[in-house]
Amino acid sequence: GQQVMQIPQYQHVQEGEDFTTYCNSSTTLSNIQWYKQRPGGHPVFLIQLVKSGEVKKQKRLTFQFGEAKKNSSLHITATQTTDVGTYFCYNNNDMRFGAGTRLTVKP
Amino acid sequence: DTAVSQTPKYLVTQMGNDKSIKCEQNLGHDTMYWYKQDSKKFLKIMFSYNNKELIINETVPNRFSPKSPDKAHLNLHINSLELGDSAVYFCASSQSGTARSQFFGPGTRLTVL
Numbered sequence: 732g733q734q735v736m737q738i739p740q741y742q743h744v745q746e747g748e749d750f751t752t753y754c755n756s757s758t759t760l761s762n763i764q765w766y767k768q769r770p771g772g773h774p775v776f777l778i779q780l781v782k783s784g785e786v787k788k789q790k791r792l793t794f795q796f797g798e799a800k801k802n803s804s805l806h807i808t809a810t811q812t813t814d815v816g817t818y819f820c821y822n823n824n825d826m827r828f829g830a831g832t833r834l835t836v837k838p
Numbered sequence: 839d840t841a842v843s844q845t846p847k848y849l850v851t852q853m854g855n856d857k858s859i860k861c862e863q864n865l866g867h868d869t870m871y872w873y874k875q876d877s878k879k880f881l882k883i884m885f886s887y888n889n890k891e892l893i894i895n896e897t898v899p900n901r902f903s904p905k906s907p908d909k910a911h912l913n914l915h916i917n918s919l920e921l922g923d924s925a926v927y928f929c930a931s932s933q934s935g936t937a938r939s940q941f942f943g944p945g946t947r948l949t950v951l
Binding site for chain 1: 878879880881882883886894928930937939940941942943944945
């Protein structure tokens with residue numbers, strides 16, 4: 732089935748720097764979801780993108796869905812230590828999560 | 839009130855034993871899931887039930903058997919536990935239909951010795 736490839740696997744940033752994680756698919760996605768999992772916690776739903784070229788914002792988080800609906804990104808502006816965790820994209824077509832990007836933030 | 843709850847939170851057991859993990863959701867959702875998360879944090883779907891009917895059964899050893907007595911519960915029974923079964927198991931639920939967000943339980947950390 733379809734697979735979403737998520738990169739990078741790890742990202743270590745200094746507090747205040749920006750962070751971006753990407754999900755790419757070889758085929759068109761009907762929609763994509765993003766989840767965050769804090770260390771020791773469980774995945775928590777952040778957002779869903781459905782429309783081609785869609786951009787949604789949640790405070791410092793910006794989510795994009797590509798025009799061709801084959802890729803998506805999550806961008807965090809000016810990271811804070813509370814942003815630490817693993818960010819997953821989720822492909823609803825085949826009900827699979829990306830491998831996740833583990834973000835660590837140095838204060 | 840906890841939306842999706844799992845018991846136990848931790849489970850340490852010997853190889854060869856049989857164990858069960860319970861999951862309950864009070865969100866009124868029709869669909870429930872079991873995921874396995876390994877040490878590399880990869881989240882893999884194992885099973886999904888919709889209205890007590892099995893709709894997804896990924897390539898999982900048949901030592902794993904889900905049971906859904908009603909819409910609000912999805913339990914996971916594991917026979918003849920192996921070292922490789924050590925992982926965190928998450929239960930989740932969602933409304934039925936496509937493109938529904940999932941609510942996850944706190945997870946059960948299973949350690950097989």
